[in-house]
Amino acid sequence: MTAILWLIALSVFLGAGGLALFLWASRSGQYDDMEGAARRILFDDDKP
Amino acid sequence: MSGAALVQDPAGLDQGGAAQAQTATCAHCGGATAPGQRFCCAGCGAAFATIQELGLGSYYRDMVRDTLARRLQPASEPRADLARHICTAADGLHELNLAVDGLQCGACVWLIESVLGRDPSVTAARVNMTTRRLRLAWTGAPEHGAALVGRIESLGYRLVPFDPACLAAAQDRTGRDLLRALAVAGFAAANVMLPAIAIWIGLVSDMGPATRALLHWVSAAIALPAIIFAVRPFWRSAWGALRQGRTNMDVPIAVGVTLVTGMSLVQTINHAEHAYFDSAVALLFFLLIGRVLDHYARAHARAAAEQLIALQQSDVGVLEPDGTLVRRDAASVAAGSRILVAPGERIGVDGTIEHGDGLLDTALVTGESLPVAAAPGSRVFAGTLNLGGPITVRAAATGGATLLAECVRLMDAAEARRSRFVRFADRVARRYAPVVHLAAALTFLWWWGIQGMALADALLIAAAVLIITCPCALALAVPAVQVIGTGRLFRRGVLVKSPTALERLAEIDTVVFDKTGTLTDPALHLVSTHAPDTLRLAAGLAVASRHPLARALAAAAGPVVPAGDVHETVGAGLHHGAIRLGSAVFAGGAATATTPALYLARPGFAVERFDFAECLRPDTAATIAALAALGLEVRLLSGDREPAVASAAVGAGITHWRAGCSPVDKVAAIEALQAAGRRVLMVGDGLNDGPCLAAAHVSISPSTAAEISQNAADVVFQGTSLAAVADTIRTARRMRALCRQNIALSLGYNLLMVPVAIAGLVTPWLAALAMSTSSLLVIGNSFRLRSLR
Numbered sequence: 001m002t003a004i005l006w007l008i009a010l011s012v013f014l015g016a017g018g019l020a021l022f023l024w025a026s027r028s029g030q031y032d033d034m035e036g037a038a039r040r041i042l043f044d045d046d047k048p
Numbered sequence: 049m050s051g052a053a054l055v056q057d058p059a060g061l062d063q064g065g066a067a068q069a070q071t072a073t074c075a076h077c078g079g080a081t082a083p084g085q086r087f088c089c090a091g092c093g094a095a096f097a098t099i100q101e102l103g104l105g106s107y108y109r110d111m112v113r114d115t116l117a118r119r120l121q122p123a124s125e126p127r128a129d130l131a132r133h134i135c136t137a138a139d140g141l142h143e144l145n146l147a148v149d150g151l152q153c154g155a156c157v158w159l160i161e162s163v164l165g166r167d168p169s170v171t172a173a174r175v176n177m178t179t180r181r182l183r184l185a186w187t188g189a190p191e192h193g194a195a196l197v198g199r200i201e202s203l204g205y206r207l208v209p210f211d212p213a214c215l216a217a218a219q220d221r222t223g224r225d226l227l228r229a230l231a232v233a234g235f236a237a238a239n240v241m242l243p244a245i246a247i248w249i250g251l252v253s254d255m256g257p258a259t260r261a262l263l264h265w266v267s268a269a270i271a272l273p274a275i276i277f278a279v280r281p282f283w284r285s286a287w288g289a290l291r292q293g294r295t296n297m298d299v300p301i302a303v304g305v306t307l308v309t310g311m312s313l314v315q316t317i318n319h320a321e322h323a324y325f326d327s328a329v330a331l332l333f334f335l336l337i338g339r340v341l342d343h344y345a346r347a348h349a350r351a352a353a354e355q356l357i358a359l360q361q362s363d364v365g366v367l368e369p370d371g372t373l374v375r376r377d378a379a380s381v382a383a384g385s386r387i388l389v390a391p392g393e394r395i396g397v398d399g400t401i402e403h404g405d406g407l408l409d410t411a412l413v414t415g416e417s418l419p420v421a422a423a424p425g426s427r428v429f430a431g432t433l434n435l436g437g438p439i440t441v442r443a444a445a446t447g448g449a450t451l452l453a454e455c456v457r458l459m460d461a462a463e464a465r466r467s468r469f470v471r472f473a474d475r476v477a478r479r480y481a482p483v484v485h486l487a488a489a490l491t492f493l494w495w496w497g498i499q500g501m502a503l504a505d506a507l508l509i510a511a512a513v514l515i516i517t518c519p520c521a522l523a524l525a526v527p528a529v530q531v532i533g534t535g536r537l538f539r540r541g542v543l544v545k546s547p548t549a550l551e552r553l554a555e556i557d558t559v560v561f562d563k564t565g566t567l568t569d570p571a572l573h574l575v576s577t578h579a580p581d582t583l584r585l586a587a588g589l590a591v592a593s594r595h596p597l598a599r600a601l602a603a604a605a606g607p608v609v610p611a612g613d614v615h616e617t618v619g620a621g622l623h624h625g626a627i628r629l630g631s632a633v634f635a636g637g638a639a640t641a642t643t644p645a646l647y648l649a650r651p652g653f654a655v656e657r658f659d660f661a662e663c664l665r666p667d668t669a670a671t672i673a674a675l676a677a678l679g680l681e682v683r684l685l686s687g688d689r690e691p692a693v694a695s696a697a698v699g700a701g702i703t704h705w706r707a708g709c710s711p712v713d714k715v716a717a718i719e720a721l722q723a724a725g726r727r728v729l730m731v732g733d734g735l736n737d738g739p740c741l742a743a744a745h746v747s748i749s750p751s752t753a754a755e756i757s758q759n760a761a762d763v764v765f766q767g768t769s770l771a772a773v774a775d776t777i778r779t780a781r782r783m784r785a786l787c788r789q790n791i792a793l794s795l796g797y798n799l800l801m802v803p804v805a806i807a808g809l810v811t812p813w814l815a816a817l818a819m820s821t822s823s824l825l826v827i828g829n830s831f832r833l834r835s836l837r
Contacts, residue, residue, distance in 0.1 A: 004259075008266055011242055019235040026227055036177030039154025043110065 072607065077120040077204055078113050080607040088607065089591065091122030095203045104162055111155035116541045116767055118150040120204030123594070130197060132377065133209035134190050141171060142190050146182045146197065147358045148175060149206040160200055167196060179351050182207065210358050223343050229278040230336040236274030237326070237333040243267045244326035248813045257319060264316040264323045271325035275309050278332045281339065297477040297523050300484055304514040305331060311511040314504060322508065327515050327815045334520055334823050338527040342547075345534045349543040353764050356543075356751045364396035365389070367440065378430070387441045392595040395432045399441040400425060407436035407644070409596070411564040412754050413735045415687030417662045419644055431735055431754050435596060435644060437620065455711055455738045459760060462715055462743035472551050472784075473526040476791055484517040491806045509808040515815050516805040521794030521822040526787050528830035533783040536833065541766035542776050543751075549762035551787075552746040553780035555727045559675055559773075560718060560744065562732035563686035563696050568662040569768065570733075570752045572596060572644060574604035576659040584608050586648045586658065589622045589629045597646050598622070598629075600660055626651050665770045668700045674774040676701075678781075680729075683721075685714050687736050711736045718743045731773055733757055748773055779833075786833055790826045797822040 025031065072081045076092035087093040099107055135143045151157065157175040164173035164184065169192060172185040182200075186192060197207050243263040250260055279302060286298040305328050312323040363375040367386040378396035381387065386402065389395050395408075406422040412431045419435050422428065428441055470478075488510045496506035534544045544550060561567050578586075587605030590598035592614040602608065611624045621630010627650045628635045635647035637655030646658040675682050684705035686693045693707035706717065718740050721728050730737070730744035733753035741747035741760040749761035758764055765772035801818055804810055 004262075008242070012239055012266075012270060015235055015239040019231060022231045022235075023228060026224070026231070031227070033176040033178045036154070036157055036175065039177060040157065042154055043158040 074121075075108070079119055079121060082607040082609045085607075085609065089121065089610065091202070092120075092204070095120070095122055098199075098202065099159070102163060102166060104159060107155050107159045110158075112153040114152040117152050118206065120150055120152065122202055122204045123206075130194055130209055131190070132380075134193055136190060140187055141185055142187070142193060143183070143185045144193050144197075144209060146184065146207040146209050147355050148180050148182050149208070149359050150204060151175070151177065151180050156205070159203070160205065163199060163203070164196060167199075170196065178348065180355055181210075206359065208359050220347055223340075223347055226281060226336065226340045226343055229281055230333070230340050232274050233278040233329060233333040233336050236270050236278075237329045240267050240270045240326045240329050243270075244812070244816075247323075251321070251811075260321070261316070261319045264319075264325075267323060267325040268313060268316050271329045272309070272313070275305065275328055275332065278329075278336060279305050282332075282335070295478055295481045296474045300477065300481045300514075300517070301331075301335060301523060303485070304517075308511050308515050311508055315508065318504060320504070320508075322812050324511065324515060324812050324815065327812060327819060330816060331515075331520050331819060334819075335523050338524045338531075341531040342527040345531045345538070346544070346547055349534060349538055350545055352538070353543045353545050353758065356764065356766070357755050357758055381443050383443055385443045387443055389434045389439050389441055391434055391437055392593075393434055394430075395428050395434060395441060396430055397441065397443045398427075398429050399443045400427055402440045402442045404437055404439035406434050406439040409433035409435050411570070411662075412733065415562060415564045415734045415736055417564045417568070417688050417692050429735065433596065455735055455756065458711055458715055458739035459742040459756075462719075462739050471526070471548055472787060473523070473791075476522065480522070480795075484514070487517070487802065487806070488513045494806075495808065509805070512808070512810040512815065513802065513805040516801045516810060516818065517798050520819050521797060521826045522791060524823055524826050525790030525794055525830075528827050529783050529786045529790065529833060532830055532833045533779055537776060537779055540772065540775065542772050543764045543766070544762070545764065546762040549746055550776075550780040550783055552727075552762070553729065553777055554784035556680065556729040556745060556777070558681045558683065558721055558726045559729045559731065560683045560685055560721070560740070561700075561702070562730075562734060562737045562740075563684060563688055563693055564662065565733040565752060566731055566737075566750060567664055567668050567684070567696055567700050567770070569665050570750070571603075572600045572660040573663040574600055574658055575661045575663070576657065578656065578658070582648065582656060585611075585627070585650070586629055586646070586656075589614050589624050589627065590646075592616065593622055597644055597658075597660055601646060601658055621646075664696065664699050665768060667769055667771050671770040671774050672701045674771070675777070678774065678777060680777070681726075685709050685717055685740070687711075687714075687734070711739050714740045715743050729777070748776065782833060786830060790829055793825055793829060794822055797825075 030037075072083055072085065073079065074081045074088035074092050075086050076096045077088060079088045079092075081088045087096065099105060130144065133144055137143065148160070154177065157177055160175050160182065161173050164170050167186070169186045169188045170184070171187060172183065175182045184193070184196060186196065200207055243266045247255070247260055247263050247267075249255075250263075282298045282302040282305070285296065286302040289296040289299060308324050308328045312325050312328065315321075315323045364378050364381060365388045366374050366376045366381060367388050368374055373388060381397050387395070387397055387399065389406075401422055401424050403424060405424075406428075407419045408422045408428065409419045410416050410429070410432050412433070413429045421436075422439075427444075491513050492506050492510035495501040495509055496503060499506075501509075530547075530550070533550060537544055583605045587602045587608040588611035590601040590605075591608060591610045593599070593616055611627075614622050614624045616622050617630070617634065621628055621634035623629070627648070629646060629648050632638060632645075632647050635649040635655055637647045637649065637657075644660045646660075648656045648658065672682055681704070682702050684693065684697050684700070684702045686696075686705070686707055687709050688707060690707040693705055697703070697705040706713075709717065714737065718728055718730060722743075722745065727745040730740045730747045731749070732741055732747070733750050735754040735756055737749075738754070738756045738760050741749065741757055746763075747761045748763045748765060749757050751758070751764050751766040753761070753764075763776060765776070797818070801810075804814075
């Protein structure tokens with residue numbers, strides 16, 4: 001029974017971590033330009 | 049103007065023939081070039097050299113040209129006033145936001161960012177491909193910004209500064225709120241499944257009541273905060289509707305989710321067998337997906353429409369009292385200022401001509417296709433194109449007795465009279481919500497009052513009825529189609545600004561067109577015929593000028609070798625040695641034309657006249673025929689003179705037409721049609737069409753339209769093809785059909801499941817399964833829109 005309690009807490013904690021990451025990403029504007037993000041990966045960033 | 053002047057773009061045909069003969073395209077902009085030339089103009093050659101010099105030549109390998117975007121040809125447009133838009137932070141960092149015109153593909157983003165990144169003073173240069181905007185930050189002198197912008201403009205892009213605060217889409221709070229609610233609901237929906245599946249399996253295996261209660265509490269701990277957070281957008285909308293004594297789709301959703309959550313909590317406290325937390329959260333998650341996609345598709349289209357208007361706004365040259373010329377934003381020009389309007393420039397403000405004789409093209413303002421002469425003292429309006437010599441205009445106070453003020457007043461009045469349209473989904477919800485709530489109430493009364501069941505159990509069955517009928521599929525039925533439909537149109541250059549535009553468009557039975565700039569091409573065309581050598585010679589001079597007539601001449605000739613050493617006498621013409629091209633006086637001939645014309649004089653030949661006129665768009669007649677085939681009646685209302693309108697109507701194949709309409713006449717005509725029970729689509733571009741666009745059931749504008757008209761229109765289409773109108777109507781009709789199918793599907797599913805729910809046989813796993821299947825079915829059906837040709 002204690003194992004279940006631990007595992008439930010762990011899984012919820014991991015999920016909440018993912019949620020926090022997503023909220024941070026959306027707040028920092030990473031979802032503002034989906035089209036650009038999809039195409040940027042095609043180009044090398046060859047700054048000298 | 050004669051019928052012959054409205055033949056379908058003779059110049060365009062010539063150009064096509066020339067392009068077929070030699071398929072030379074410019075190495076930079078991809079435009080047609082003269083045989084043997086690598087570039088179409090010196091600007092393109094310089095841009096190509098700059099890119100190679102910076103070692104960014106792979107750009108040409110990677111780029112994909114976008115036919116809807118502006119060609120990458122550097123043009124010497126007057127530079128906008130940057131200084132006013134530069135924000136300087138406390139740490140000396142200057143920031144500038146610019147709208148970018150001419151982005152073709154991802155390679156352009158890379159090119160712009162790389163070019164700017166090479167400059168050591170630039171700390172940030174980021175192009176947003178979705179909104180087509182560039183954020184530029186640099187250190188050092190604020191004046192350096194102009195050099196940076198100039199560097200990008202020399203590559204062929206056009207940059208227009210804007211104030212991020214004044215663009216509504218930039219501060220998209222609703223979108224962020226919805227996205228956050230979606231994230232929270234998604235998190236909870238995924239995690240609540242862990243205890244939920246354990247409970248479902250536990251029901252058939254050997255799970256003890258204590259473990260089940262624990263898992264219910266875990267579900268509640270995850271789901272409750274998430275539901276309270278994510279249900280807010282629905283309650284906000286439902287409350288707004290209820291307060292006005294109406295219901296909409298959000299009322300059954302909000303009530304259903306809240307009741308189910310409350311019941312599940314009571315069940316959990318009572319250690320009962322069933323709780324529906326997973327259904328409630330999953331329902332919110334599904335609905336929020338639809339809501340978020342719908343919002344972003346529309347925000348995307350609105351941002352693109354704002355971008356179009358921002359790019360159209362050009363600065364005006366203000367003559368300061370000390371005689372210097374300063375370029376300013378049209379909005380910041382004070383009444384009484386003196387404005388210098390160069391030949392070929394659009395007048396940016398309303399006012400009176402103080403100095404200079406102009407030939408004004410008022411097509412965008414009054415719908416008049418022939419330029420009118422204007423002398424000092426004449427009133428002029430913003431949006432008028434100056435075809436003559438330079439003029440000085442004294443800016444009038446805004447408002448008052450101007451045409452613009454009258455149009456704004458008419459528009460406000462028309463909008464107020466426009467019937468309040470109820471969305472299809474809400475019309476369904478109006479009938480649906482009371483029936484569902486009544487069914488749930490009767491179910492409860494039956495089990496509690498007549499069958500003598502315990503209060504909590506009877507409430508639970510009533511809640512199950514609400515879950516099963518909670519219109520998840522019903523609420524997704526319309527947005528799913530909308531998202532796919534608006535996305536499809538967006539890729540074809542059609543921007544749907546209003547959320548209900550496509551629903552209204554599917555209902556129309558009459559289409560009213562404006563003539564000038566809508567049925568006809570906004571640019572003038574060469575209509576006289578000339579020997580190829582003469583035309584090429586004249587075009588060689590004309591390519592050096594920005595004057596609309598010179599541009600039309602150059603376009604008609606196709607690719608030509610520019611004559612070097614061309615001098616322009618502002619407002620008169622061009623000369624290259626002894627060859628002169630320009631006004632009659634400039635060329636030394638007699639003015640024999642009443643229509644816009646250029647005269648070419650060269651030693652040993654008679655003076656030759658080039659006539660210009662408006663032409664129908666190449667696909668106008670085909671589009672009118674397509675609209676008739678869709679069962680629509682097409683009419684033409686124009687502010688232009690009768691002969692011009694008559695010949696346009698004949699050329700386009702329209703039998704019902706009226707000429708010489710004032711803005712008031714046009715609105716009256718539209719309203720008379722609507723009073724007769726017709727649903728009217730108005731397609732127009734002029735300032736004088738603004739009130740009609742607001743009065744009609746639904747309205748479409750080309751992206752070349754006056755700002756006020758673009759704002760009033762529900763849909764804006766880009767590009768030169770009028771076929772977009774027929775295509776949009778066809779898509780709208782198909783969308784309506786799919787919406788109806790979707791609603792039938794979800795109602796049918798409800799009909800099937802409601803008896804099961806009323807009988808009290810629905811368990812949480814069955815509810816979850818049934819809900820997901822119906823939603824997926826509806827979304828899958830919506831994707832059939834993609835198969836529309």
